Amino acid sequence: MLRIAVPNKGTLSETAVEMLREAGYATRRDPKELIVTDARNDVEFFYLRPRDIATYVGSGALDVGITGRDLLLDSHSAAVEIDALDFGASTFRFAGPIGRFASLQDLQGVRVATSYDGLVTEFLAAEGVTATVVRLDGAVESAVRLGVADAVADVVETGSTLRKQGLEIFGPVILESSAVLIAAREGVPGLDTLRRRIQGVMVAHQYVLVDYDLPAALIEEASRITPGLESPTVSPLRDTGWVAVRVMVPRTETNHVMDELYALGARAILVSAIHAARI
Numbered sequence: 412m413l414r415i416a417v418p419n420k421g422t423l424s425e426t427a428v429e430m431l432r433e434a435g436y437a438t439r440r441d442p443k444e445l446i447v448t449d450a451r452n453d454v455e456f457f458y459l460r461p462r463d464i465a466t467y468v469g470s471g472a473l474d475v476g477i478t479g480r481d482l483l484l485d486s487h488s489a490a491v492e493i494d495a496l497d498f499g500a501s502t503f504r505f506a507g508p509i510g511r512f513a514s515l516q517d518l519q520g521v522r523v524a525t526s527y528d529g530l531v532t533e534f535l536a537a538e539g540v541t542a543t544v545v546r547l548d549g550a551v552e553s554a555v556r557l558g559v560a561d562a563v564a565d566v567v568e569t570g571s572t573l574r575k576q577g578l579e580i581f582g583p584v585i586l587e588s589s590a591v592l593i594a595a596r597e598g599v600p601g602l603d604t605l606r607r608r609i610q611g612v613m614v615a616h617q618y619v620l621v622d623y624d625l626p627a628a629l630i631e632e633a634s635r636i637t638p639g640l641e642s643p644t645v646s647p648l649r650d651t652g653w654v655a656v657r658v659m660v661p662r663t664e665t666n667h668v669m670d671e672l673y674a675l676g677a678r679a680i681l682v683s684a685i686h687a688a689r690i
């Protein structure tokens with residue numbers, strides 16, 4: 412039975428659980444449930460703190476888990492990232508009072524507050540900067556105002572938390588993070604199926620299906636606008652001068668592609684959502 416770690420709280424939890432549900436797995440009905448057995452799929456889900464997931468997977472207690480890349484690297488676990496997922500994107504950055512710091516070297520000798528002390532200590536050491544890392548559990552943006560640190564290193568998504576505390580980003584990007592699937596060993600029964608199913612959910616999120624009718628003579632030009640993943644499906648219509656085309660298009664491109672196809676001469680352009688996919 413494949414044993415999977417799932418975030419039980421925090422930013423990643425809801426989307427991770429929704430992704431597993433869309434992938435056809437059983438999910439918990441009550442937020443207090445910690446273990447869900449899915450007999451049909453021969454998997455067991457363990458709802459754990461995102462920060463602890465790399466530890467469980469790295470130790471071999473669980474086979475695979477969903478967590479953040481930043482949390483994985485901070486943990487120094489033996490688990491490795493096997494797939495990047497399409498949610499939980501953020502950057503990990505240094506920030507300080509406006510105008511106080513300009514570059515990484517300005518951190519020499521100062522105190523940096525963070526909840527990711529492993530990640531930050533390693534980054535500073537690799538860059539040859541000696542600073543005192545102050546480990547806090549959260550809300551690290553308050554550390555400067557309260558005088559326990561001179562700068563912070565934290566997750567930045569919109570940047571609004573930093574701005575509200577009068578802080579600004581400086582120095583290099585420490586890490587580009589997102590939710591990731593992690594494992595410590597390959598070849599565990601059920602792992603390939605899980606990965607294919609999750610890949611299918613991401614494809615269904617990221618692509619739409621576009622159908623259109625097209626004068627047959629324009630198919631080469633239309634294929635340049637909509638190349639599809641492999642190649643567009645082209646079917647005959649009763650009127651032999653026209654063909655029907657079906658193709659996958661990145662969701663974000665949908666309206667531009669429809670405009671271009673229409674301008675080329677395509678008609679009856681229909682867009683449908685993809686509910687599931689196995690690519």
Ligand SMILES: Nc1ncnc2c1ncn2[C@@H]1O[C@H](COP(=O)(O)OP(=O)(O)OP(=O)(O)O)[C@@H](O)[C@H]1O
Binds near residue numbers: 462478481566588589
């Ligand atoms: N806006 C965000 N705020 C915090 N974490 C984010 C954000 N966007 C993505 N993440 C990712 O979520 C993970 C952190 O999750 P975690 O549950 O530890 O903290 P949290 O979402 O801040 O919840 P908590 O309330 O427990 O602090 C990291 O991988 C982080 O990169």
Ligand SMILES: O=P(O)(O)OC[C@H]1O[C@H](OP(=O)(O)OP(=O)(O)O)[C@H](O)[C@@H]1O
Binds near residue numbers: 549551568
């Ligand atoms: O760039 P933003 O969009 O503002 O998001 C990033 C902020 O959100 C998270 O804080 P959270 O509310 O989870 O509190 P925490 O620091 O206590 O974890 C994170 O730690 C940052 O502080």
Ligand SMILES: [Mg+2]
Binds near residue numbers: 549
């Ligand atoms: Mg947080």
